[in-house]
């Protein structure tokens with residue numbers, strides 16, 4: 001019988017100088033992994049906070065913060081024990097959260113709270129109609145140390161505590177799949193601060209808001225992977241992470257209090273070209289498959305990409321999206337080829353239903369820029385329109401179930417017996433400028449084509 005994984009299986013815990021909000025699968029495969037492999041890793045320990053209270057925190061702490069990262073290549077498995085996490089906390093552990101912010105040694109705060117976690121309104125600013133945001137504002141107005149729950153609320157509470165403690169600026173660092181994610185984070189936290197007054201705004205502005213493009217396909221681990229880890233390592237790990245060999249991190253911004261020497265991370269002035277390449281080619285085709293291939297009965301990306309019909313749709317989308325990317329053509333061709341291999345990795349079971357979630361937050365940033373650019377250049381935008389059509393079919397009940405915290409208005413628009421009305425309604429909700437007769441007719445036709453395929 002295998003022994004439980006414990007801290008003794010990992011490197012010694014390092015002093016906490018890194019803080020993470022939104023501990024989940026991806027962060028433990030990416031930022032924690034880069035930190036683990038830093039030349040100065042013994043100087044940099046992570047304190048982790050989940051987005052909502054979860055048993056994962058207790059499981060991880062029982063293992064002293066250690067966990068197994070199972071790197072699954074097409075040619076086999078490579079497990080490694082990661083010791084970058086010194087301490088994990090439940091979301092509601094507000095005193096611990098504020099305590100880390102007040103600590104002189106804190107240097108970097110990373111964030112993965114999903115697209116939805118930024119609580120944005122349609123104009124990109126903070127959505128004050130969001131009940132969590134409204135409650136946090138009321139709390140912060142009366143008690144800056146009170147329990148707050150939204151990501152913007154928690155970040156602002158931390159920043160205010162840091163400034164009140166007389167500590168200098170840190171790098172605040174979104175690692176979510178969002179264009180210009182540093183600016184998005186700064187905007188929503190700044191909007192909340194503005195309701196508290198100029199001192200709070202100045203505290204937000206004093207921090208360094210870093211932007212990053214992150215990439216490593218990390219599906220949720222299942223009991224199958226937990227059993228595989230036990231067999232491979234002779235240790236029982238209750239919270240292992242499964243990921244692919246590929247990893248990429250492109251970062252723009254300053255680190256006023258220092259950072260680990262993350263190996264392989266690329267530091268640039270402008271993340272946008274890399275971010276668009278990744279969001280459109282990888283995440284865009286993920287969304288295409290999540291909607292169009294789940295409706296064809298596929299469950300995982302690796303099944304979908306091996307279906308020639310789906311592969312042709314993906315290639316059609318890629319052909320269209322690359323026209324609007326600014327990176328070198330050879331680089332983009334190599335990236336596409338590598339993506340096709342990554343998607344086909346038979347040892348990574350990335351469920352289409354997981355990717356399909358929160359389409360209302362994903363389709364606008366992954367697909368619509370290409371659709372608009374194609375239309376502006378006088379082309380039809382058929383590849384992008386196909387993704388929108390597949391999403392509308394999904395909203396109408398085809399394929400993966402609809403799970404979307406902000407998607408109710410799209411579900412409502414997509415309802416009803418008349419497909420053309422549904423298409424027009426969804427396009428109108430996405431962007432009234434896209435709901436022209438021409439685009440409605442194209443998307444309408446593609447809904448029918450997908451249904452017959």
Ligand SMILES: NC(=O)c1ccc[n+]([C@@H]2O[C@H](COP(=O)([O-])OP(=O)(O)OC[C@H]3O[C@@H](n4cnc5c(N)ncnc54)[C@H](O)[C@@H]3O)[C@@H](O)[C@H]2O)c1
Pocket residue numbers: 021022023024025026027049050051052112113114115116117118150151175176177178214215216217218219
């Ligand atoms: N999994 C991947 O392959 C991958 C790769 C690149 C980037 N990402 C980015 O990382 C994010 C998280 O992915 P994951 O695989 O870790 O997911 P996960 O479900 O394992 O973890 C998500 C974390 O976000 C928190 N969260 C969710 N909704 C929130 C909200 N409304 N407010 C505050 N916190 C909230 C959860 O509590 C949890 O701590 C993705 O949304 C994406 O933007 C993921």
Ligand SMILES: O=P(O)(O)OC[C@@H](O)[C@@H](O)[C@H](O)[C@H](O)CO
Pocket residue numbers: 115177214215216217218282283286287354355
């Ligand atoms: O994580 P999400 O939900 O934003 O998107 C689902 C996938 O497209 C995404 O997780 C990719 O696998 C990832 O971005 C690869 O780096």
